[in-house]
Amino acid sequence: MKQPVTRILVASLLALATASSVYAADKMHAEKTDKSAAAQYVDDASITANIKAKHAEDKSVRVTAIGVETKNGVVQLSGFTPSNTEKARAEEIAKTVPGVKSVKNDIIVRAN
Template sequence: MRIFNQVKAFFSIIVLASLLGCAATATQQATGEYVDDAVITAKVKAAIFDDRTLKSTEINVETFKGVVQLSGFVNSKADINQAVRVAGAVPGVVSVKNDMRHK
């Protein structure tokens, strides 16, 4: 019976350690956050693609913990402002970082 308790304790420690490995840190995302960010990125790209005034091929989208970063080169300041507005309107977006440049 004593060996059984030791084996049970050992496996409990292994399970606990593996669960802690999935936790988020300031620079890394948990698995669920990564999936959420991938969905947000896809929605922002789709919203930019649906906007007829923007050239979606010129705008790159990345998301980390709900913060969307837009980068690339666009034709006008109005395109930059429109892309930021479109990205900010997507559900789940916490904030938008604008790293786009005017050609």
């Protein structure tokens, strides 16, 4: 019972962060038509938030165990997992997010 509530809470918070990032990106884009470093940072933050939200929705990925960082559309996954299946699933999910150019999967598989 606690785990679904936690996943919903995490997904909600990540969705809120994503919405804030999108709003900020739109506002910055209206002020300057070319893609500034700040706008790229906002895009990367939005990609990261979207990946974390999708990880939270997927029951096969432990969202608290997987780290996500994005720079210029390149996503790096990190953390520890007990299975190759979870490692692969986290990467598959990341690749589905719009704006992702590539994924570097540095998740380490180790037994508990």
